[in-house]
Amino acid sequence: MRTLLHRLAAGLMQTGDLQRQSLLHFGTSVTVTVLGFLSTMAVTHLTGTPDVPGGYFLFLSYLGIFSLISSGGLGGAAVSLMGDGERREEVFSTYLLLRLLILAGSVSVLMVAAPVMTDLSAAGLVPWLVGAVLVTSLGDIAGTWLYGTGKAGYVQAGGLVNTLIRILVQIPAVILGFWVAGLAGGIVAGL
Numbered sequence: 001m002r003t004l005l006h007r008l009a010a011g012l013m014q015t016g017d018l019q020r021q022s023l024l025h026f027g028t029s030v031t032v033t034v035l036g037f038l039s040t041m042a043v044t045h046l047t048g049t050p051d052v053p054g055g056y057f058l059f060l061s062y063l064g065i066f067s068l069i070s071s072g073g074l075g076g077a078a079v080s081l082m083g084d085g086e087r088r089e090e091v092f093s094t095y096l097l098l099r100l101l102i103l104a105g106s107v108s109v110l111m112v113a114a115p116v117m118t119d120l121s122a123a124g125l126v127p128w129l130v131g132a133v134l135v136t137s138l139g140d141i142a143g144t145w146l147y148g149t150g151k152a153g154y155v156q157a158g159g160l161v162n163t164l165i166r167i168l169v170q171i172p173a174v175i176l177g178f179w180v181a182g183l184a185g186g187i188v189a190g191l
Contacts, residue, residue, distance in 0.1 A: 024152075028156045032163045035167055036167075039170060040053070052180055055179075055180040059132075059180065062120060066107075067136045067140075069109070070137050078091055078144050096141060128188060131188050132188050143158070165186075166186045166187060169186035
């Protein structure tokens with residue numbers, strides 16, 4: 001088995017940069033999808049009720065909305081401008097400042113809107129949501145730097161590690177009875 005893995009790794013390293021990045025992206029995407037599907041099945045069977053996955057999906061919806069607001073669509077523009085190699089640090093510094101300002105506004109809106117989000121407030125998930133938005137933004141900032149400097153493979157590998165850690169935290173948390181909070185904690189731990 002070890003020699004097979006060694007030969008596969010050696011073959012991967014002999015391919016061109018674009019092919020290697022494409023293979024990494026494809027491989028990690030398939031692995032993340034399969035692991036996510038299996039973990040969703042496990043959580044659903046472990047809880048025996050649709051309320052827990054439903055609460056988790058509501059949490060993920062709010063996380064997506066507030067992460068979208070906090071990103072401001074700046075990452076792609078920063079990567080494009082950084083890709084030419086000129087003024088890379090200046091572009092990233094400007095991106096970072098704008099991103100942190102938008103993040104502060106997003107978290108402020110979240111805190112003001114928390115009483116209206118009754119399902120999340122009742123479940124005690126607002127602090128988890130704030131933490132997840134902050135950690136997601138930090139991960140996006142790091143990913144922008146990596147993409148902008150041509151290190152997309154690190155982002156792909158990080159996505160795989162994120163999924164593995166999330167699953168390794170979520171499944172035991174659900175078994176221990178933390179339910180939706182355990183699932184939300186797994187998101188934060190993975191990020």
